[in-house]
Amino acid sequence: MTDDTLLSARGLNLRFGNIPALIDVDADLWPGEVLAIVGESGSGKTTLLQVLSGRVAPQSGVVWYRDPEGRLLDVHAMPAPALRALHRSDWGFVHQNPRDNLRMGVTAGGNVGERLMAQGSRHYGRIRAEAIDWLKQVEIDGARVDDLPRVFSGGMLQRLQIARTLVTHPRLVFMDEPTGGLDVSVQARLLDLIRSLVRRLNIAAVLVTHDLAVARLLANRIMVMQRGVVVEAGLTDQVLDDPQHAYTQLLVSSVLSA
Amino acid sequence: MTGYNFAYLDEQTKRMIRRAILKAVAIPGHQIPFGSREMPLPYGWGTGGIQLTAAVLGPDDGLKVIDQGADDTTNAVSIRRFFARTAGVTTTTHTADATIIQTRHRIPELKLTDKQIIVYQVPQPEPLSKLESSRAETRRMHGLAEYGLMHVRLYEDITRFGHVSISYDYPVMVGGRYLMSPSPIPAFDNPKMHMMPALQLFGAGREQRIYAIPPYTTVESLDFDDHPFRTTRAPHACGLCGAADSYLDEVVTDDRGGRLYVCSDTDHCETRRTAGHTGTESPPVDAPAEQAA
Numbered sequence: 001m002t003d004d005t006l007l008s009a010r011g012l013n014l015r016f017g018n019i020p021a022l023i024d025v026d027a028d029l030w031p032g033e034v035l036a037i038v039g040e041s042g043s044g045k046t047t048l049l050q051v052l053s054g055r056v057a058p059q060s061g062v063v064w065y066r067d068p069e070g071r072l073l074d075v076h077a078m079p080a081p082a083l084r085a086l087h088r089s090d091w092g093f094v095h096q097n098p099r100d101n102l103r104m105g106v107t108a109g110g111n112v113g114e115r116l117m118a119q120g121s122r123h124y125g126r127i128r129a130e131a132i133d134w135l136k137q138v139e140i141d142g143a144r145v146d147d148l149p150r151v152f153s154g155g156m157l158q159r160l161q162i163a164r165t166l167v168t169h170p171r172l173v174f175m176d177e178p179t180g181g182l183d184v185s186v187q188a189r190l191l192d193l194i195r196s197l198v199r200r201l202n203i204a205a206v207l208v209t210h211d212l213a214v215a216r217l218l219a220n221r222i223m224v225m226q227r228g229v230v231v232e233a234g235l236t237d238q239v240l241d242d243p244q245h246a247y248t249q250l251l252v253s254s255v256l257s258a
Numbered sequence: 259m260t261g262y263n264f265a266y267l268d269e270q271t272k273r274m275i276r277r278a279i280l281k282a283v284a285i286p287g288h289q290i291p292f293g294s295r296e297m298p299l300p301y302g303w304g305t306g307g308i309q310l311t312a313a314v315l316g317p318d319d320g321l322k323v324i325d326q327g328a329d330d331t332t333n334a335v336s337i338r339r340f341f342a343r344t345a346g347v348t349t350t351t352h353t354a355d356a357t358i359i360q361t362r363h364r365i366p367e368l369k370l371t372d373k374q375i376i377v378y379q380v381p382q383p384e385p386l387s388k389l390e391s392s393r394a395e396t397r398r399m400h401g402l403a404e405y406g407l408m409h410v411r412l413y414e415d416i417t418r419f420g421h422v423s424i425s426y427d428y429p430v431m432v433g434g435r436y437l438m439s440p441s442p443i444p445a446f447d448n449p450k451m452h453m454m455p456a457l458q459l460f461g462a463g464r465e466q467r468i469y470a471i472p473p474y475t476t477v478e479s480l481d482f483d484d485h486p487f488r489t490t491r492a493p494h495a496c497g498l499c500g501a502a503d504s505y506l507d508e509v510v511t512d513d514r515g516g517r518l519y520v521c522s523d524t525d526h527c528e529t530r531r532t533a534g535h536t537g538t539e540s541p542p543v544d545a546p547a548e549q550a551a
Contacts, residue, residue, distance in 0.1 A: 080402070081402045109413070109417060123482060124484050125484050128413075
C-alpha cells in the first residue's frame, strides 16, 4: 500500500456455511482508477464488492479507505453513522437494477436531489438546477426533471441512477453490473457515458462485471475471480491479451468475437 | 366513583406511563414505547391521550378536553365526563382555567402558560411512516438524524403544486435534533409549539408510543430557504366574533351555497363574544333567538 492508495483490502475471508465466498483476497485501488472484478456467477465478485463497500463484514481481513483529509479509516471498524455518512457523500453505489436504488414514486429531480438534501442542501431552486444539470450530463433531457422514473426506459433509468449517485461528486463509486439487463446498443452508449464521466470527474471505481468487453472498455486494472479466489490480477490489456491462468484463458477464449 | 382506581388506570400502569413521560421529556421529540392498555373507547378516539391524562391527572387539576378545537363534540364531552366520573376532577371549557388540556387536532388560540400541560392524541407518531414502511429503518434514520427523505417529500410537493401542500400533521424538528409528527393539528398551529411555556405530551395508544416537548423548546417546521414555511387560514373573519386571526371552520348553512366561517376554537370565540366582539353573522342584540339561548 502506497501513500495515496484510496482503498486497500488485505486478507479478506468470508464463508457462507460450507461455501467459500472469499479466500485471502487482497485488493488496492488508487484515485481516479477503475478496477474491474470479473468472473463467472458465484465466483464471489458481488460479495467482494459488498465487503469492500462495508455492507457485509468479512470473517477476517481488513479494508482501509483513505478519506479526503488523508486519514486511513478501517471500513469495518467504523461506527455505523460514519459509514453511512461516507456512503452518502464520498462514495456511491450503482446497482445492477436501477429500481433497487431509485425511488420510483419520486420525480427524476427528487431522485437526483435526494443526496444533496441528505447532505443539508436546503435551497429548492439550487437543488433543482443541479438536478437538471446532472440530467443533461447523463444525456437525459432537462425538461424531464418532473417526470416519474416509471415512464423512463431501462437505459434512462440506469443513467438516472448514475446521475443520482454522482451528484454529490463522490471520489469512489461501486458498480455492480451497471450494464446488465440492457440491450447491446444501450449498453454501448452507457459504457461510453460512464467512461467519459469517470475520466472527467476523476472518479475511482470498483466495477463488477461478467462481461469482459465492459472490463476492457472501462477498467485500468482487472481482477479475475474463481470460487472466491483471485486467480489473476493486473493491467486490463495485459490480463486479457496474455492470460496466464488456465481459468482466465478459458474466460477470454469463451468470448464470441463478432 | 366506587369500583375504579382514581382516574381509571391502576397505579402500576400510571407509574409505567410516567416513566415513559420522564424519558420522553429528557429526549425531546424522541418516541418512547410504552405498554398501552385497553381503554373503554376505541382506538383512534384518543386512547393514547386519555392514558397520558390519567397518568398526570391529580385531584386538584382542572381538565379541558377539545376535539377539533371544540369543547362540545361527542369525543370531547365523553372524555371530559369520563374523568369527571372516574377521578372527580373539576372540568372546564375555559382554556385559561384548565391545568391539563387534552386535545385532538388543535392547539387553543389562547397562549398557554407554564402552569399548564397539553396532551395531544396521536394516530401515527412516526413522521416518516408514509415514506419508509420499515419501522426498524425509521428508527435507524432517527438514530442517525438522516432526515433527507422528508425534504424529498417537500421537494416533490413544491415540484407538483408550487408550494408545500401539507396542511396538517406538518413535520417539525424538535430541539434541532428529532424529526417529529405534531399530530394532525393544522400547520397553522405549528408556530404555537415553538418555545411554548406549557409541557406538551403526545400519546399514541394503538402505536404504543409517547413523546414530549419540554417547555421552552425550539420547534421548527421543515422548509426550504427559498420556500419558507407559511401558515394558511381561510381568508375570512369569524362570522360570530369577528376574529381575523383565528383558525376557522367552514360551516355549510343551507343548500344554496350559504357558508359560515367560525372560529374552530369554541372557547376562544365565546370569550371574545362575551367581551363584546361581534361578527357579520352575529344575531342582533335583543333578538328573540338570543333570549331563547
